[in-house]
Amino acid sequence: MGAVLQIRVMAETFCEDEVRKKWPALWNLVWEDGGDAVPRKGVLELIQAVFNAVRAGLIDREQAEALRAKADRAEKMRFTLLDLLAGRKPSEADKLSYKIEDCLDELEDIAAKF
Numbered sequence: 001m002g003a004v005l006q007i008r009v010m011a012e013t014f015c016e017d018e019v020r021k022k023w024p025a026l027w028n029l030v031w032e033d034g035g036d037a038v039p040r041k042g043v044l045e046l047i048q049a050v051f052n053a054v055r056a057g058l059i060d061r062e063q064a065e066a067l068r069a070k071a072d073r074a075e076k077m078r079f080t081l082l083d084l085l086a087g088r089k090p091s092e093a094d095k096l097s098y099k100i101e102d103c104l105d106e107l108e109d110i111a112a113k114f
Contacts, residue, residue, distance in 0.1 A: 009085045011093060013042025023104055025111035026050055029059060043100065044078055050107060051075040063114045067107060074103045 030049035
């Protein structure tokens with residue numbers, strides 16, 4: 001890395017509409033009402049929003065209990081991904097990204113039942 005030029009490894013959602021289409025129940029759960037205040041609505045932001053909704057009691061208690069274990073797992077994976085990116089390990093981060101999306105699929109299945 002140069003004195004002025006920084007090198008970054010990052011994960012970013014290219015198209016927020018794809019997030020809404022792929023996980024509509026989760027999207028509606030956390031962003032349908034009042035979600036306009038969120039500047040970015042990507043994959044990592046969705047994980048954090050679901051985790052916060054479950055932990056802060058922002059959603060129905062029964063639904064929160066159903067989502068809790070997977071939301072916790074997704075949030076842990078989000079932090080692991082950020083650590084991998086900070087450690088400049090894009091190959092490991094790429095592998096984890098598939099597991100993150102699988103976990104979101106599982107959360108979507110749970111959320112769609114309510």
